[in-house]
Amino acid sequence: MAILEVDKVTRRFGGLVAVNNVSFAVAEGEILGIIGPNGAGKTTLFSVISGFIPPSDGEIRFAGESIVGVSPDRLVRRGLVRSFQVVQTFADMTTLDVVTTAALTRRPIREAIDYAAHVLTRVGMAGKELLTPATLSLQDKKLLELAKCLATDPRCILLDEVMAGLTIAETEAPMAIVRELNSQGVTIVMVEHVMPVIMRLATRIVVINFGEKIAEATPEAIVKDQRVIDAYFGEHLDA
Numbered sequence: 001m002a003i004l005e006v007d008k009v010t011r012r013f014g015g016l017v018a019v020n021n022v023s024f025a026v027a028e029g030e031i032l033g034i035i036g037p038n039g040a041g042k043t044t045l046f047s048v049i050s051g052f053i054p055p056s057d058g059e060i061r062f063a064g065e066s067i068v069g070v071s072p073d074r075l076v077r078r079g080l081v082r083s084f085q086v087v088q089t090f091a092d093m094t095t096l097d098v099v100t101t102a103a104l105t106r107r108p109i110r111e112a113i114d115y116a117a118h119v120l121t122r123v124g125m126a127g128k129e130l131l132t133p134a135t136l137s138l139q140d141k142k143l144l145e146l147a148k149c150l151a152t153d154p155r156c157i158l159l160d161e162v163m164a165g166l167t168i169a170e171t172e173a174p175m176a177i178v179r180e181l182n183s184q185g186v187t188i189v190m191v192e193h194v195m196p197v198i199m200r201l202a203t204r205i206v207v208i209n210f211g212e213k214i215a216e217a218t219p220e221a222i223v224k225d226q227r228v229i230d231a232y233f234g235e236h237l238d239a
């Protein structure tokens with residue numbers, strides 16, 4: 001069954017069509033990869049799906065129901081959560097505060113604090129509970145973005161470049177977390193430029209170029225698709 005259906009979604013910013021008539025469906029329990037050049041519209045697509053900005057046109061269904069016009073906090077309670085490409089931090093909150101806030105989605109405060117500590121340990125950040133996010137390394141900031149998502153107990157996570165800027169060795173921890181989550185039944189949609197990661201994790205890949213979907217196939221088929229090679233792999237295959 002499709003948990004997420006994106007149906008002819010368009011998003012314009014003035015005269016710019018950032019997302020143009022894009023359709024795809026994500027099966028429950030799948031790991032779908034989304035790739036495309038810088039400025040292709042991937043983050044805009046996530047912002048539209050997760051309720052941060054409305055689509056200009058089109059329909060989006062989550063678990064069979066339309067979610068157009070539903071606010072991000074309500075979507076998180078329904079089990080749809082997104083991470084942010086540009087890591088968002090608050091100067092006066094500790095990492096534990098940040099993850100506790102996310103955990104409050106489904107738990108009372110005492111439980112939320114305990115659960116947040118558990119989630120931080122799970123992503124490999126034990127001992128960093130009382131640091132402020134601004135002082136964290138890029139790798140830890142990315143892990144914190146993952147922890148925030150996990151703490152909401154999602155059914156489906158939209159991950160926007162959580163591996164960007166990490167060395168291949170540093171991607172091992174977040175990759176293991178994604179695999180483990182997926183093995184527990186969580187559906188994953190991930191935008192990622194790090195090709196070895198997307199090739200190893202994704203069951204299917206959607207390619208976006210200038211706002212339009214230009215391909216959708218298995219990772220093996222995608223790397224042989226001439227339109228995808230022309231649009232994207234020229235600069236990214238050996239990344």
Ligand SMILES: Nc1ncnc2c1ncn2[C@@H]1O[C@H](COP(=O)(O)OP(=O)(O)OP(=O)(O)O)[C@@H](O)[C@H]1O
Pocket residue numbers: 013016018036037038039040041042043044045085
């Ligand atoms: N709030 C906004 N207002 C106006 N234009 C925007 C806005 N957000 C994005 N855009 C434009 O929409 C296009 C798509 O941007 P988007 O950030 O979605 O691309 P992307 O595929 O995520 O790129 P990257 O790989 O660099 O993260 C770009 O031309 C961008 O400048």
Ligand SMILES: [Mg+2]
Pocket residue numbers: 042043044085160
């Ligand atoms: Mg982006």
